[in-house]
Amino acid sequence: MKLLNISLNNFRQFYGNQKIEFATGKQNITIIFGENGKGKTGIFRALMFGLYGSTHIQQDNQKEVIHLVNFIALDENENMPVEATVEVAFESNGINYQIKRTVQGIKTNEKITERILNAELSIIDEHGNYSADPIKDPLEIKNLMNDILHENIKDFFLFDAEKIETLAKTDATVKAEVKTGIVKLLQIDKLDEAIQLLKRLYSSEKKRVLQSSQNLDLNRKENEIEALGNEISNFEERIVLKEENKISCEREIIDIKERLAENEEVRQIQEKYEHEKEMRDQEKKLAGSKKEEMKRLLLQNGFHLVLKDTYLYVKSYLEQILVDQRDLIPFEVIEKSLNDFVCACCSSDLRENPEYLRHIQQLKNNFKRSELTPLISLITSSIHDFGLEEEEIVSKINKNLKEFRDIKTNIDEFNKQLQQYKDEINDKAKEQENLKHLEASLKAKEQLLLNLGIEIEGLKNQVKDKEKNKEALDKEFSRLLRANESLKVDSKVLKYMDDLKEQFETVFKEYSDEMRFKLTTEATAIFKELIDRKDKNLINQININDKYEIDIIGWDQINITQDISQGQRQVVALSFITALAKVASGGSEDINFPLFMDTPFGRISGNNRDHLIDHIPNLTSQWILLLTDTELSKTEEMRFKSTNKLGKWYKLEQITTGHSKIVPMAINDAIATRG
Amino acid sequence: MDFLMEQASLFTSKEYEEIYFHLNSKHDIKYHDLFLLCASIGFKKNQKKKLDERGREFRTNFFNSRQRAAVYSIIINDPDIGKNIEAFDNSEFRLKARKRLEEYAEGGMDLLVKEVFGQRWDGNKLDPTYHEYEVDLLGYIYADSNEVPF
Numbered sequence: 001m002k003l004l005n006i007s008l009n010n011f012r013q014f015y016g017n018q019k020i021e022f023a024t025g026k027q028n029i030t031i032i033f034g035e036n037g038k039g040k041t042g043i044f045r046a047l048m049f050g051l052y053g054s055t056h057i058q059q060d061n062q063k064e065v066i067h068l069v070n071f072i073a074l075d076e077n078e079n080m081p082v083e084a085t086v087e088v089a090f091e092s093n094g095i096n097y098q099i100k101r102t103v104q105g106i107k108t109n110e111k112i113t114e115r116i117l118n119a120e121l122s123i124i125d126e127h128g129n130y131s132a133d134p135i136k137d138p139l140e141i142k143n144l145m146n147d148i149l150h151e152n153i154k155d156f157f158l159f160d161a162e163k164i165e166t167l168a169k170t171d172a173t174v175k176a177e178v179k180t181g182i183v184k185l186l187q188i189d190k191l192d193e194a195i196q197l198l199k200r201l202y203s204s205e206k207k208r209v210l211q212s213s214q215n216l217d218l219n220r221k222e223n224e225i226e227a228l229g230n231e232i233s234n235f236e237e238r239i240v241l242k243e244e245n246k247i248s249c250e251r252e253i254i255d256i257k258e259r260l261a262e263n264e265e266v267r268q269i270q271e272k273y274e275h276e277k278e279m280r281d282q283e284k285k286l287a288g289s290k291k292e293e294m295k296r297l298l299l300q301n302g303f304h305l306v307l308k309d310t311y312l313y314v315k316s317y318l319e320q321i322l323v324d325q326r327d328l329i330p331f332e333v334i335e336k337s338l339n340d341f342v343c344a345c346c347s348s349d350l351r352e353n354p355e356y357l358r359h360i361q362q363l364k365n366n367f368k369r370s371e372l373t374p375l376i377s378l379i380t381s382s383i384h385d386f387g388l389e390e391e392e393i394v395s396k397i398n399k400n401l402k403e404f405r406d407i408k409t410n411i412d413e414f415n416k417q418l419q420q421y422k423d424e425i426n427d428k429a430k431e432q433e434n435l436k437h438l439e440a441s442l443k444a445k446e447q448l449l450l451n452l453g454i455e456i457e458g459l460k461n462q463v464k465d466k467e468k469n470k471e472a473l474d475k476e477f478s479r480l481l482r483a484n485e486s487l488k489v490d491s492k493v494l495k496y497m498d499d500l501k502e503q504f505e506t507v508f509k510e511y512s513d514e515m516r517f518k519l520t521t522e523a524t525a526i527f528k529e530l531i532d533r534k535d536k537n538l539i540n541q542i543n544i545n546d547k548y549e550i551d552i553i554g555w556d557q558i559n560i561t562q563d564i565s566q567g568q569r570q571v572v573a574l575s576f577i578t579a580l581a582k583v584a585s586g587g588s589e590d591i592n593f594p595l596f597m598d599t600p601f602g603r604i605s606g607n608n609r610d611h612l613i614d615h616i617p618n619l620t621s622q623w624i625l626l627l628t629d630t631e632l633s634k635t636e637e638m639r640f641k642s643t644n645k646l647g648k649w650y651k652l653e654q655i656t657t658g659h660s661k662i663v664p665m666a667i668n669d670a671i672a673t674r675g
Numbered sequence: 676m677d678f679l680m681e682q683a684s685l686f687t688s689k690e691y692e693e694i695y696f697h698l699n700s701k702h703d704i705k706y707h708d709l710f711l712l713c714a715s716i717g718f719k720k721n722q723k724k725k726l727d728e729r730g731r732e733f734r735t736n737f738f739n740s741r742q743r744a745a746v747y748s749i750i751i752n753d754p755d756i757g758k759n760i761e762a763f764d765n766s767e768f769r770l771k772a773r774k775r776l777e778e779y780a781e782g783g784m785d786l787l788v789k790e791v792f793g794q795r796w797d798g799n800k801l802d803p804t805y806h807e808y809e810v811d812l813l814g815y816i817y818a819d820s821n822e823v824p825f
């Protein structure tokens with residue numbers, strides 16, 4: 001799908017007739033630049049309304065009324081109906097389409113009423129001729145649009161900043177978003193609905209059985225299960241809250257450090273601190289790769305090392321077995337000797353020594369290949385191989401253990417030095433009255449951050465324990481139910497429901513596991529392309545775990561989801577959405593759908609922005625960006641221009657309140673308003 | 676004869692399920708790798724323990740050929756059922772051999788808990804904040820292999 005143009009007439013703040021042509025082909029970037037409040041999101045709304053008839057976008061409160069007809073036009077025509085239209089022209093599989101949607105509004109006594117009118121979809125031939133009768137049937141339009149870009153997956157291609165913000169968080173909403181993404185991509189939402197339905201059915205049926213049975217044991221058990229379930233949800237809520245606190249605490253720490261750095265002396269120590277920290281991190285990285293090497297040694301050779309003395313006895317026992325079998329000469333040796341007419345053992349010419357030849361022929365006739373021979377060869381050859389490598393392996397282990405200890409000592413030294421720098425900053429801050437309180441709050445925040453991390457970990461472990469207990473209680477409940485004669489039928493019904501739910505869950509899991517794996521691979525690959533070189537090695541993998549959480553795995557295989565910066569988190573979010581888009585496009589090299597992003601660069605640092613600007617145009621066939629002034633400074637403008645991919649520029653200008661104008665710019669015009 | 680190539684199950688205990696789980700999920704140490712390590716240690720130190728309740732399970736054909744050779748060496752050298760390679764095609768013997776391996780693995784894990792994990796195993800789970808279990812395991816095996824038995 002390719003977006004060609006969008007025309008707006010009295011839609012939102014776009015008074016009158018206005019149009020945007022989208023860039024396609026080699027120069028595939030379109031930028032629509034506007035400071036806050038100038039109407040960027042209005043363009044996004046127009047696209048969503050035009051293509052799908054959506055009156056709300058994700059960031060809206062779905063219950064709130066969103067007015068689509070321009071206020072000035074309504075004021076000018078009080079008590080008269082005013083039509084607002086959006087027309088989107090696009091191409092899909094070589095066919096051009098034009099969709100037009102209209103909303104009618106009327107303002108009477110300061111009250112605005114709006115209603116959506118019918119949509120029209122025209123198909124345009126290669127000469128630009130419109131089809132005689134546009135399609136007006138809403139269902140037919142919906143089906144056709146869904147065939148082109150299904151509305152269930154449109155959010156992966158056309159998304160607002162809210163989406164990135166949501167995915168960049170570490171709370172439960174991300175989990176829900178990721179799961180929705182996977183479910184939509186696989187189109188297994190019906191299966192998910194069936195599972196939820198069965199869960200509800202199971203719990204209401206269980207309640208009914210309990211009420212009618214009056215069995216005290218069962219009721220008591222059920223109460224325990226319910227109480228534990230509530231406890232678990234309560235703990236999960238606490239975790240979410242603490243994680244939010246952690247993120248805001250991290251932000252505050254960065255802020256305090258920046259303020260402290262305004263003092264020259266403190267800044268100098270901070271620089272030393274950062275330098276030392278970088279060196280320590282290098283050393284940590286070294287420790288990580290040493291650890292990997294040692295794990296490999298442990299798994300490949302650990303058992304050999306433990307069993308090495310045993311091998312001597314095994315070898316002699318097996319040799320004896322072979323001797324007893326009298327199959328001293330392997331069959332292949334006999335065969336080779338006979339084929340070559342040369343004894344493969346002693347090189348005697350068999351033509352010249354007919355008695356040798358007869359002997360070997362006899363050996364062949366008598367050979368009884370033991371079933372044990374291959375197994376004995378497997379064991380003895382493995383023992384033999386280890387014997388050859390043993391010395392080298394032992395010395396490698398020794399070397400690695402020693403080096404690892406040295407690296408750990410170095411890390412300790414670095415940590416001591418880092419602490420010293422921290423103390424120095426502290427002392428400097430104390431000397432100056434205005435810095436005193438900053439230093440004190442920095443210390444308090446760092447301690448709080450540490451405590452929050454420990455508390456979150458503790459809570460998570462408690463949830464795990466409680467889930468285990470609940471599982472045991474559930475089992476116990478089912479056992480009691482089965483044991484109760486009068487509830488036998490009910491118990492069977494419940495079991496049937498549970499089994500059915502489990503079967504659905506298994507199918508769901510199998511499908512989504514495969515999708516998780518695909519997304520993990522894609523998201524990691526895209527992330528490696530998008531992230532700044534400096535951070536490339538920091539993150540090893542973006543993993544979508546079996547709970548649909550985005551786990552960020554560091555170079556040392558440790559989960560660092562909680563430890564990365566907000567900016568890095570946004571790049572992770574962008575990589576994930578782009579991976580979704582790529583998988584949704586069938587995994588082809590470039591995404592055959594436009595990526596339409598509303599204010600995507602929010603917290604992304606300069607270097608990372610440069611990387612995104614350089615690489616996203618190569619990932620997708622069309623990139624349309626709505627950017628605000630803080631996202632597009634002169635630096636980004638230069639970067640965009642230097643890619644030679646920039647096809648169209650537009651600037652949003654506010655004429656008056658309620659009237660924004662889309663101004664087309666020449667590619668060589670300067671656009672950024674900030675340095 | 677190479678009966679570990681079949682898809683028979685080997686079990687770990689419920690008691691140490693969390694150790695297997697933790698080292699698998701957080702350190703990427705597969706169940707069969709850890710099992711073999713434990714069984715070797717249990718065998719070497721002559722520590723056997725019956726499984727009270729079954730925990731994690733894996734198939735014997737997960738072992739590669741070097742690992743199978745090590746497992747067969749344990750079976751061949753077992754004081755009760757060993758020195759009987761001819762019995763490898765007997766299904767009753769195979770069952771007995773698998774049970775014995777499970778017992779050694781359990782005994783070996785007992786030892787690791789005592790000698791390697793120590794305070795980091797609280798009876799329910801391994802300390803998730805510690806990240807050097809593989810280093811400690813290797814260190815333990817290395818030191819043990821250098822020890823003179825008498």
